[in-house]
Amino acid sequence: MQRLVRAPNAVLAMLWSDLLCEAGMPASVQRQFLGSAAGELPPHECLPEIWLQHAEHKERALALLEELQSLPQRRWNCPACGELVEGGFEQCWSCGALMPV
Template structure:
């Protein structure tokens, strides 16, 4: 196994793990519960870590994580309810209307 990276929190670590697993790169999250030890251990040792099952997948896994960082961010107003939608969303969270093209 190979430690790929640390995540800022368990939610992000789980998202990254799921992305890698769906791409056929078996990964796991380690140290997901060490946040409870913050204050007793150095903060850098309490962050969740993403581990790859096969070290030869490291280059592809890092490339996928870089792509995830570069998702397009948008800001638009929903034509259905005038809600302001921000981020990578193409559908209004409020009424379900799709982003206009």
């Protein structure tokens, strides 16, 4: 097994691990419950880690995670109220109108 990266939280660690597994690179999350020891241990040592089952997948896995972190975000103006809506939202946060097709 090969440690790939530390994740900032358990949610992202699980998301990244699942993405890698779906891409054919078996991965697991380690140290996901160590956050409760922060204070007794240095906080950066308590972050969850992504581990690859096969070390030869490391370069491809890092490239996939980099690609995931640099996805373009959608941006649209609400047709009902004109509010600018950013991110993955398909509904206006201000008036509730749906994103135009």
